[in-house]
Amino acid sequence: MAKIDDILIELNLDLKDAWGGLLRRKVRSLLGSLGITIGVVALVAMLSIGEGAKQKALDRIASLGLHTIRVEDARTGVGITNLSYGLVLKDTQKISAWLGDRGSVGYFSRATNIAIYNNQLKGQGTVMGVNPEWFKAEKWLVANGRPLLPDDMTRQNRVCLLGASIASDLQVSVGSNLRLHNIPCIVVGIMAAKGRLLTEGTGLSTLDFDNTVVMPWSGFPFVKVVAEEPILDGLLVTLKKIPEREILPIAEQVEEIIAVSHRSVRDFSMVVPLKLLHKVKETQNLFAWVMGSIASLSLLVGGIGVMNVMLANISEQTREIGLRMAIGATKKRIISLFLCHSLLLTLSGGILGSLLGLLAALAIQWLAGWEVAFSGVSLILGPVSAGVTGLLFGIYPAMRAASLTPARALRES
Amino acid sequence: MALLLGRNLTRTYSVGRQLVTALATVSLEVIAGHFLVITGPSGAGKSTLLNLLSGLEKPTSGEVLYKNISLSKINESKLANIRNSAFGFIFQIPHVLPHKTVFENVAMPFNYGTISDPDHYKRLCLEHLEYVGLGKLVDRSPNTLSGGELQRLVFARALVRNPEVIFADEPTGSLDAANSTIILDLLKEQADRGRAVVMVTHEKEAMAYGSDILELKKV
Numbered sequence: 332m333a334k335i336d337d338i339l340i341e342l343n344l345d346l347k348d349a350w351g352g353l354l355r356r357k358v359r360s361l362l363g364s365l366g367i368t369i370g371v372v373a374l375v376a377m378l379s380i381g382e383g384a385k386q387k388a389l390d391r392i393a394s395l396g397l398h399t400i401r402v403e404d405a406r407t408g409v410g411i412t413n414l415s416y417g418l419v420l421k422d423t424q425k426i427s428a429w430l431g432d433r434g435s436v437g438y439f440s441r442a443t444n445i446a447i448y449n450n451q452l453k454g455q456g457t458v459m460g461v462n463p464e465w466f467k468a469e470k471w472l473v474a475n476g477r478p479l480l481p482d483d484m485t486r487q488n489r490v491c492l493l494g495a496s497i498a499s500d501l502q503v504s505v506g507s508n509l510r511l512h513n514i515p516c517i518v519v520g521i522m523a524a525k526g527r528l529l530t531e532g533t534g535l536s537t538l539d540f541d542n543t544v545v546m547p548w549s550g551f552p553f554v555k556v557v558a559e560e561p562i563l564d565g566l567l568v569t570l571k572k573i574p575e576r577e578i579l580p581i582a583e584q585v586e587e588i589i590a591v592s593h594r595s596v597r598d599f600s601m602v603v604p605l606k607l608l609h610k611v612k613e614t615q616n617l618f619a620w621v622m623g624s625i626a627s628l629s630l631l632v633g634g635i636g637v638m639n640v641m642l643a644n645i646s647e648q649t650r651e652i653g654l655r656m657a658i659g660a661t662k663k664r665i666i667s668l669f670l671c672h673s674l675l676l677t678l679s680g681g682i683l684g685s686l687l688g689l690l691a692a693l694a695i696q697w698l699a700g701w702e703v704a705f706s707g708v709s710l711i712l713g714p715v716s717a718g719v720t721g722l723l724f725g726i727y728p729a730m731r732a733a734s735l736t737p738a739r740a741l742r743e744s
Numbered sequence: 745m746a747l748l749l750g751r752n753l754t755r756t757y758s759v760g761r762q763l764v765t766a767l768a769t770v771s772l773e774v775i776a777g778h779f780l781v782i783t784g785p786s787g788a789g790k791s792t793l794l795n796l797l798s799g800l801e802k803p804t805s806g807e808v809l810y811k812n813i814s815l816s817k818i819n820e821s822k823l824a825n826i827r828n829s830a831f832g833f834i835f836q837i838p839h840v841l842p843h844k845t846v847f848e849n850v851a852m853p854f855n856y857g858t859i860s861d862p863d864h865y866k867r868l869c870l871e872h873l874e875y876v877g878l879g880k881l882v883d884r885s886p887n888t889l890s891g892g893e894l895q896r897l898v899f900a901r902a903l904v905r906n907p908e909v910i911f912a913d914e915p916t917g918s919l920d921a922a923n924s925t926i927i928l929d930l931l932k933e934q935a936d937r938g939r940a941v942v943m944v945t946h947e948k949e950a951m952a953y954g955s956d957i958l959e960l961k962k963v
Contacts (some may be wrong), residue, residue, distance in 0.1 A: 344855045357842045376812075654839040656900070657800060659828020659856035661821045735829075738801040741835065 333435035341664065349671035353679075356644070363640030364680030367720060370629030371681045371713040375688025378709035379624045381615065383702035386610040394529040395604040396577075399468060400568040402589065403535055405600040414591035416567055418555040422565055425588050429716050430568070433581070437567040441536075442553035448510040450500040454643045456497050456542045457509050471540060476505035477522030487550040492517045495524040496541035500653060511544065511671045533602050536564075540597025542597070560562040572740030578605045598674040630716060633680070641728035643671050653740025668735065669732050673719055673725025681717025685710055688701075745924055747940050748774035748797055752806035766792040769806070772911060772958055774942055779935040782944045788960035790944040791913050798831050798940060799823050807956050828857045832902030834927075836914035838894035840886040846873065846897055847882040853905045870887030872900040876930065881915045891924030899930055910934055912943040916950055928953050 353360045395401065406417050407516075413596040425438045430436070441463040447454045463479050473492065483490055491511070493503055498521045503509065507518045548554075555562040568585055570578060581604045589599055645652070652665060689710075691701040755767040767789035774780055774797065782790045791912065795801045797808055799815045810830070814950060815823060840849045850869045859923045873879050876896035902910055912931060916924035924947075932953050935941045939962075945951060 341855075351843050484899045650839060652839060655843075655852075655856070656824070657798075657827060657833050659824050661824040661856075663821070664856060722795075736801050738795040741800070741839065 341667065345664065345668045345671045346675070348668055349675050352644070352648075352672055353675055358430070358485060359640055360679075361577065361641070362638055364633075364683075365678050366633030366636035367630065367717045368568045368580075368633075368684040368687065369675045370626060370633045371684025371687045371717050372628035372691055373629050374622070375709050376691040376695065376714045377626065378712065379688070379692035379703040379705050380701055381618050381622060381708050382704040382709060383696075384618075385611065386704045387702045388607070390605045391529040391531065392608050392611070395535075395607070396468065396470075396569070396607065398570045398572070398578065399604060400570070400578075401535055401599050401602045401604075401676070402568070402585070403564040403566050403602075404562065406597070406598045415596035415598055416560050416562060417558055417598050418508060418563040418589075420563065422589055422592050423563070426566070426568060426585055427591060429584065429588060430570075430581075432571070433468070433573065433578065434464065434568055434570040435464045438462055438469040438548065438561070438563045439465050439567075440551055440554045441564045445512055445544075445553065447501065447618040448495065449507055452501045454497055454501050456494075456544060456549075457539070458491075458544045458546065459656060460546050460548035460552060460554060462548050464484055464569070465520060465567055468567045469525075469540075471525050472523040474523040476518070477518060479545070480655065483547040483618050484549045484732065489514070489516045489545060489550050490519045491544050491546045492520040492522055493518060493545075494522050494539070494541040494543045496539075497544065498522075500517075508583040509544075511546075511552070516544075516546065532590055534563040534600055535602050547606035563737055575605060577693050582606075594667075595675065608649070622678060626716070630720045633677070633717075637673055637676055638719060638724040642727055642731070644672070645669065645728050645732045648732075649735065649740050650744040652735055653737045653743070656735070656737035657741065666729040669729035670725045673728070675721075677715050677717040677721025677724075678714055683715035684717065685713035688713060714729075746894075747752060747776050750774075750793070750797055750806070750807040751809070753793065753796050753808065754805045754808055755789070755796060755801070758819075762847040767803075768797070770960070771806075774940045775942050775956075776876045776908065777935060777938045779932060779941045779943070779953055779955045780962065781951050781957045782942065783951055783957060784960035785944055785946070785962055789961045790946075790960055792942045793960065794911055794913050796942050798833065824856070824857055829905055830908045832900050832907035832910045834895070834902050834910065834912040834915045836917040838898045838918075839892070840894060840897060842885065842887055844886070845882065846884050846886060846889070849886060849897060849938070850901045850904055852901060857905060861908060866905055869900075872904050873897075874907060875903070876900045877926075892919055892926065892935070895923065898929075899927065906926065907939065909940045909942060912941065914944055914946075916945070916947060924950070940955055943961075 343565060367723055402418065419726050423438050439459050441457060441459045443457050444455055445458045456461045462484060463481060466478060474495065479492065503518055503521065505518055505520060509516045523542070526537040527540065530537055570581060577655045582601070586601055593599070598726065657667065689705060695701055748765045750770060753767055754765070756763050756765045769792060772907050782793055784790055796803050799808070802816055802930070810826060818823045847869055850873055851865065852867045852947060869883065870879065872880055876899050878893060878896055878900065881889065886897065889897065910931065917928065928950055931941050931943060935955065943950065
């Protein structure tokens with residue numbers, strides 16, 4: 332215990348001495364740590380940008396649901412053959428039968444730019460016909476009133492629920508009578524605000540929940556019909572809590588079921604958020620390598636600068652080293668002193684670099700509109716990597732200082 | 745009693761491809777309470793002998809014994825500890841750390857030795873600064889001191905760890921007569937108090953202070 336106390340006391344003395352040495356040559360110290368500062372600025376800014384991109388991607392995946400499989404109608408509108416008319420109710424029944432209790436199948440049809448009237452007030456929005464499973468899958472909560480009930484589906488009730496924005500714009504309350512285009516509908520619920528489904532870059536169609544009116548699919552008046560077959564705009568397979576490794580094989584099987592049902596006509600698109608997550612991870616790994624290489628190069632250049640400053644300092648302080656040795660400093664203490672010196676030099680550069688890196692990331696966010704996110708790791712990694720660089724590049728100068736003999740060092744002019 | 749014993753001390757240096765002998769087979773004793781003056785012409789090896797005796801460098805052949813411990817055979821850490829606790833140094837040029845105060849410079853040897861009680865070492869530093877007449881300048885920067893004051897600061901630093909041997913290499917070489925006398929009187933006083941003093945000088949006035957004189961001849 333006493334030995335640890337002695338080491339801590341000695342370290343404290345060397346750190347104070349080294350700090351005094353840094354302050355003695357302010358301009359040189361500042362210039363010496365500049366390379367490290369720039370390296371850490373690059374590191375922190377890039378980590379923040381990377382973290383922002385990752386967060387955005389993860390938000391998107393969370394919005395889509397990790398345990399879901401989304402299928403949408405992808406008919407081109409030309410060359411529709413009698414082999415397949417698109418996604419139909421039979422597809423959902425086949426998938427549901429195959430899944431059993433492993434999950435459920437939600438589905439919807441959609442009509443956009445529908446005029447919506449509440450007495451004299453008029454709005455425009457998307458109207459969707461959905462089944463109750465779709466609601467559960469989207470985790471969209473009812474703020475006022477009641478959700479869609481199985482009875483609404485069976486009886487083909489002309490009831491609807493409204494998104495928060497459109498309900499507010501049209502001053503709708505539970506019990507209001509709306510007209511969707513010219514079809515009457517009773518409002519049974521107002522939904523909680525949910526924002527948008529984050530579909531950018533996935534190929535899925537956008538959905539602004541808050542400006543949407545939802546009805547039971549069985550009573551949906553705008554359903555498209557091809558050859559007397561009502562067409563769905565999308566399916567949403569929700570899997571119960573199963574291990575991640577089982578999701579992709581299930582997705583492949585769902586795809587196979589639809590493909591067989593559609594006689595191999597590729598008139599649907601499928602998005603598995605778990606696959607997106609894997610892609611995000613791959614991109615992140617690549618980004619981390621590129622970023623790590625750039626930051627390492629910057630720190631390498633900074634480290635060489637620090638080594639230069641340290642060698643210049645040692646050359647100027649040769650007599651001082653001789654004096655310290657004459658009055659009892661061991662080689663170990665001389666090494667410790669100069670390692671403290673380079674550590675403080677790079678650590679101060681690292682801390683300054685971290686702060687400037689944060690500002691740089693904020694400036695990039697402001698100027699380029701990129702998402703940035705600050706993690707504790709990026710803030711700690713800057714000074715830590717700078718400190719490690721200082722220790723690594725301080726070893727050679729420190730060893731060189733310690734290799735002097737006291738008599739020779741005292742003779743140096 | 746011989747504190748230090750030098751046996752057949754020889755020191756050679758390589759200068760380019762040539763070997764230069766700075767000191768050849770010198771033997772001597774350093775006794776507690778004696779004031780040993782080492783003198784001789786320039787290049788005779790006076791400073792080299794002092795460096796060998798104080799463990800600042802190692803002899804090419806021969807050995808130095810401090811209380812029967814060979815300085816050549818102990819490890820670097822033990823040698824540093826002996827320099828810290830048993831030896832005090834005064835050089836011709838007063839080596840100080842300019843960014844530290846007078847007090848901090850005197851306290852420096854404690855940075856490299858055991859500190860049992862911080863109050864005790866602070867008191868020792870102040871006492872020694874008082875002793876050399878710098879008691880009112882403790883917070884000053886060494887840059888503001890005169891040559892004589894600087895050498896007294898170095899003197900206080902040499903004494904602060906209560907050494908058994910004081911090594912002084914031309915301690916009056918850069919001082920005027922008045923300051924030289926102050927330093928030499930202080931050294932004599934230390935010898936009178938029972939410490940061994942080893943001083944290198946070529947000044948006749950300084951040589952007069954010695955109880956033993958060793959005159960080296962150029963090799």
